[in-house]
Amino acid sequence: MSDYPPLDPDFENRIRKSFQRQSIMSTIGAELALIQPGEVHINAPYDKRFIQQDGFLHAGTITTLIDSACGYAAYSLMPADSRVLSVEFKINLLSPAQGDSFRAEGRVIKPGKTLTVCDGKLFALNDEQEKLVAIMQATMICVPAEKSRGFPAAVERSM
Amino acid sequence: MSDYPPLDPDFENRIRKSFQRQSIMSTIGAELALIQPGEVHINAPYDKRFIQQDGFLHAGTITTLIDSACGYAAYSLMPADSRVLSVEFKINLLSPAQGDSFRAEGRVIKPGKTLTVCDGKLFALNDEQEKLVAIMQATMICVPAEKSRGFPAAVERSM
Amino acid sequence: MSDYPPLDPDFENRIRKSFQRQSIMSTIGAELALIQPGEVHINAPYDKRFIQQDGFLHAGTITTLIDSACGYAAYSLMPADSRVLSVEFKINLLSPAQGDSFRAEGRVIKPGKTLTVCDGKLFALNDEQEKLVAIMQATMICVPAEKSRGFPAAVERSM
Amino acid sequence: MSDYPPLDPDFENRIRKSFQRQSIMSTIGAELALIQPGEVHINAPYDKRFIQQDGFLHAGTITTLIDSACGYAAYSLMPADSRVLSVEFKINLLSPAQGDSFRAEGRVIKPGKTLTVCDGKLFALNDEQEKLVAIMQATMICVPAEKSRGFPAAVERSM
Numbered sequence: 006m007s008d009y010p011p012l013d014p015d016f017e018n019r020i021r022k023s024f025q026r027q028s029i030m031s032t033i034g035a036e037l038a039l040i041q042p043g044e045v046h047i048n049a050p051y052d053k054r055f056i057q058q059d060g061f062l063h064a065g066t067i068t069t070l071i072d073s074a075c076g077y078a079a080y081s082l083m084p085a086d087s088r089v090l091s092v093e094f095k096i097n098l099l100s101p102a103q104g105d106s107f108r109a110e111g112r113v114i115k116p117g118k119t120l121t122v123c124d125g126k127l128f129a130l131n132d133e134q135e136k137l138v139a140i141m142q143a144t145m146i147c148v149p150a151e152k153s154r155g156f157p158a159a160v161e162r163s164m
Numbered sequence: 165m166s167d168y169p170p171l172d173p174d175f176e177n178r179i180r181k182s183f184q185r186q187s188i189m190s191t192i193g194a195e196l197a198l199i200q201p202g203e204v205h206i207n208a209p210y211d212k213r214f215i216q217q218d219g220f221l222h223a224g225t226i227t228t229l230i231d232s233a234c235g236y237a238a239y240s241l242m243p244a245d246s247r248v249l250s251v252e253f254k255i256n257l258l259s260p261a262q263g264d265s266f267r268a269e270g271r272v273i274k275p276g277k278t279l280t281v282c283d284g285k286l287f288a289l290n291d292e293q294e295k296l297v298a299i300m301q302a303t304m305i306c307v308p309a310e311k312s313r314g315f316p317a318a319v320e321r322s323m
Numbered sequence: 324m325s326d327y328p329p330l331d332p333d334f335e336n337r338i339r340k341s342f343q344r345q346s347i348m349s350t351i352g353a354e355l356a357l358i359q360p361g362e363v364h365i366n367a368p369y370d371k372r373f374i375q376q377d378g379f380l381h382a383g384t385i386t387t388l389i390d391s392a393c394g395y396a397a398y399s400l401m402p403a404d405s406r407v408l409s410v411e412f413k414i415n416l417l418s419p420a421q422g423d424s425f426r427a428e429g430r431v432i433k434p435g436k437t438l439t440v441c442d443g444k445l446f447a448l449n450d451e452q453e454k455l456v457a458i459m460q461a462t463m464i465c466v467p468a469e470k471s472r473g474f475p476a477a478v479e480r481s482m
Numbered sequence: 483m484s485d486y487p488p489l490d491p492d493f494e495n496r497i498r499k500s501f502q503r504q505s506i507m508s509t510i511g512a513e514l515a516l517i518q519p520g521e522v523h524i525n526a527p528y529d530k531r532f533i534q535q536d537g538f539l540h541a542g543t544i545t546t547l548i549d550s551a552c553g554y555a556a557y558s559l560m561p562a563d564s565r566v567l568s569v570e571f572k573i574n575l576l577s578p579a580q581g582d583s584f585r586a587e588g589r590v591i592k593p594g595k596t597l598t599v600c601d602g603k604l605f606a607l608n609d610e611q612e613k614l615v616a617i618m619q620a621t622m623i624c625v626p627a628e629k630s631r632g633f634p635a636a637v638e639r640s641m
Contacts, residue, residue: 069224
């Protein structure tokens with residue numbers, strides 16, 4: 006858990022609703038595993054539909070999981086009625102993404118009124134062992150309620 | 165096209181075979197649209213199974229397309245029997261990923277015996293118009309033939 | 324030059340004044356070489372006071388030059404009385420930074436009311452030749468006039 | 483300290499010698515503050531010669547300190563007679579770099595025969611307090627002894 010108190014006591018419910026609208030999460034079989042202020046974990050199975058040429062989970066799938074974990078970690082500290090979008094992120098791939106399943110972890114390093122910086126990790130899980138597969142450094146933006154009507158035109162102006 | 169001559173005259177065929185093994189490409193409906201030495205394009209449709217909470221293509225799907233375009237752009241200049249892996253990349257999301265379809269472009273900026281640096285873009289296509297959605301800066305690594313036996317243990321040692 | 328018209332006709336003068344306050348620029352002997360809407364170049368000599376262990380310009384000095392070029396490229400399109408700050412950047416080092424002098428180029432890829440994304444390059448200059456040394460992808464933030472009083476407390480709140 | 487044993491028992495002496503050759507370190511008044519296997523800290527004073535337009539330490543100076551801390555953290559685990567170079571890094575600037583002095587910390591996240599991935603931080607120190615100013619994710623490359631003759635031509639071929 007981060008040291009930052011949530012602005013919206015209903016943050017968990019708000020994250021669950023948003024996660025359900027991210028159809029890619031159900032498509033890849035991902036599930037929310039932890040929701041705390043400033044920290045969110047997402048689990049997903051190994052799935053042969055989302056691999057690269059050597060049978061490892063594709064870097065894009067790894068990214069999908071960590072980006073969503075970071076986005077929701079940031080979103081946990083944002084006000085009610087706001088929206089969250091990824092501004093940018095950078096990922097280093099440390100080991101081949103092999104495993105029975107995977108756990109993405111997103112943590113807020115620095116929350117802000119506009120921008121929130123997060124730290125993300127992906128672990129591969131095999132039997133009792135886990136291995137660090139990738140690390141991410143990400144910037145998320147809060148789109149406040151008054152700008153999120155007329156979405157996405159408003160988003161572009163605010164970006 | 166880049167200014168770099170391919171080491172392997174059969175690079176196009178080699179890329180097509182690898183692309184077919186990337187099951188995520190057929191899962192998201194992606195197709196190779198251009199293969200030249202140092203430059204590869206990949207097209208994909210808008211698909212509601214791969215969106216985020218606001219209906220835009222998820223940043224992870226955007227990343228999947230650009231990462232593969234960059235990886236194959238790098239791979240076009242690598243020797244026969246080598247393998248290519250993503251070391252790291254950074255992406256900036258510039259506009260909401262809305263469109264009928266998308267085109268990812270990967271270009272080699274600097275090829276190297278071990279590391280190749282690429283530049284990637286994703287465009288959203290609507291009617292006659294196209295719009296820049298995201299840009300990537302990526303590093304790819306060449307795993308030479310002699311190290312790619314006993315994969316992926318050999319990969320890890322070389323990384 | 325970018326395709327974006329400046330909001331402030333006095334942008335060149337505003338950039339020159341800011342550059343003079345960046346004491347690091349005179350310390351490393353850097354000079355503004357081009358100022359256009361959305362594009363700024365900075366030149367600097369090779370200087371043995373700013374090298375790394377092998378005699379190349381240190382990656383931090385390379386970064387200093389490209390970051391300032393990108394920051395001022397972004398600033399050229401921002402309103403009068405605003406301030407510019409670097410949010411984040413990523414740099415790839417392509418070749419050893421050897422040369423008689425160096426030219427950093429910053430270009431706006433996507434301007435925005437809050438965030439502006441830039442592309443940066445550093446070239447090493449030797450006799451008649453130039454060589455690409457490094458590339459950067461950067462995000463800059465505009466701190467509007469009303470928030471830039473009480474600086475930097477206001478900066479932190481807006482970040 | 484990281485969990486990785488050093489390959490070269492003389493790593494500390496090797497780092498101190500390399501640091502002395504990085505003239506930029508003495509130019510900005512930086513000093514090695516901690517050298518352990520997989521972790522290196524560098525301290526530096528606030529210095530008005532290296533600031534940006536608002537009086538904060540320039541992002542390039544911040545980068546210089548964290549990049550060297552990460553580079554030497556990686557170098558601590560590399561073999562004797564090898565060289566280390568920065569491949570790429572990404573930095574997020576979290577707070578204005580104001581302080582009496584600064585401490586950069588570099589840590590190895592994943593060492594490798596060729597590439598080592600590091601995590602870096604910069605703290606501003608004021609009286610008894612310290613504040614996180616910036617975070618970095620970096621990739622370093624090991625140039626083995628047999629390739630480091632005829633430097634830097636050999637470097638380029640290996641990159």
